[in-house]
Amino acid sequence: MIESPVLERLSQALETVVFSYGGSDFTVAKLIQIPLLILFVWLLVRYVGKLIHKRIVSKRIGPDAALLFKRIYLVLCIIIITFTTLEVLNIPLTAFAFVSGAVAIGVGFGAQNIINNFISGWILIWERPIRIGDFLEVADAKGVVETINTRSTRIRRNDGVHLLVPNSQLLENTVINWTLMDTMARTFVRVGVAYGSDVEQVEKLLSEVLRNNSAILQDPAPTVIFADFGDSALIFEAVFWVNAEAESNVRKVKSDIRFAICKMFAQHNVVIAFPQRDIHLNGELLLKRD
Template sequence: SLVTVGLTVAAARNLPGVLELLLLNRLPLDAGARYALHTLLRYAITAIGILVTFGALGLRWSSIQWLVAALSVGLGFGLQEIVANFICGLIILFERPFRVGDVVTIGDQTGKVTRIQIRATTVTDWDRRELIVPNKEFITGKLINWSLSDPITRVVVPVGVAYGSDTQATEKLLLKIARENLMVLSQPEPSALFLGFGDNSLNFELRVFVRGMENRIPVAHYLHVAIEREFRKAGINIAFPQRDIHLDTTGPVQVRLVGSPKDAGPSQGTPDPSASTGQ
């Protein structure tokens, strides 16, 4: 039985890797599919090794079925979260709502999937922090996969220009800036839209498409820099919050100056000596 356990551990560690080198790499499969088959094969080898070990110890199903039933009830109550995460891990490997290397958003966290394990999945965010997320969260919660079938995503840059600006010139300039950026895709085409009249500005949006989540922030940065530079050259003012004060001029405006007691000087509140002497 010890030999069987040793062979099972060695096979579970090495055989999936050998199979991947000899067979899976030659098949038209992506990295996520190869990883799923690699993991499932490791689980299968472990399960077969456990059954063979029980057989070598002389334990038959008829003699241990009641013990298994009792353990199943105990595990169902005491380890239900772990069992649920294990089952969800199998669902992830079979259904493949995401793969290793995909960029996902779970809750308020976004990052790249680096490892799918029995109980949890590891997601590395943009600060290179490794988030250990239970598999149940991916199945029962809201999941956004930014690269499941199409890695192209849209970047929206809001721009507000001052009232009185030439709207057609603003639209043409925004499109020119987008087309000159090498990271912006030509298909789907970028668009510049005049969305409406704001409190302090004429509201535009520049919408462009980029390939991959890793390009979203750099593209937004370069577009912001180019918009500020080109608008300054063209004399188009970028609006900022401001308020106008209108005074009622139908009647006299009363102005009252209020100062501190120190500004009044020593003469205030001091009687004139000449007034008391009659001089």
């Protein structure tokens, strides 16, 4: 079989030695094969990682544990691929001593925040003070944690907007986690009734409203508090506990309670107070004539 001149020149070009190290010749063909092989192995590792992740999730293991296993799996695979490649190429680790020193200096000066967020992300996954699915209150933002990435945590606000919060901020600043230990949250609905109302009847009506709402937990039991004597009303607070994975759940329950209170008060002729002002005039009104 006679090879064409084009294939012969291509073969010679691929066999051209680019450089030699440690007694090994690195040809153009080898320099092309190495990254392609590494890319193929990396795609295979990621595919296997996704299969394992789905398998773990299907076993009803928490998403945080699945994410932690996936991170550890990828890191171990990267280390194995790196050392295996160096071993195949016969490149000793001492060859990277100078490069690693320069990289360490560059990281120390220019990538402090990145390293800080990276380590913070591992701490969040390992210690689990914040988990996937938790409802957080960070500064003025409230939302549910969707995922904890290497550099930042993605939070979905109640209005659907996504926030990317650096991991270090979640560890260094005060964060309110509504669902850290459980999904129970205490809240209240405040209502004012007119002066002269039967306060014992108001207490009984509010207690009945709380008992009739299935979303309200009966342990701890809901309570009605006579909170204050207001300027224009007698102030009552209906205090209760609910299971809430997001603020929208609490707002929905409070809305239902207010609807029920309005209906209950209307049936029993209890007046919900509104601001009133009495004006008293002392003396005579003098009309000035031109």
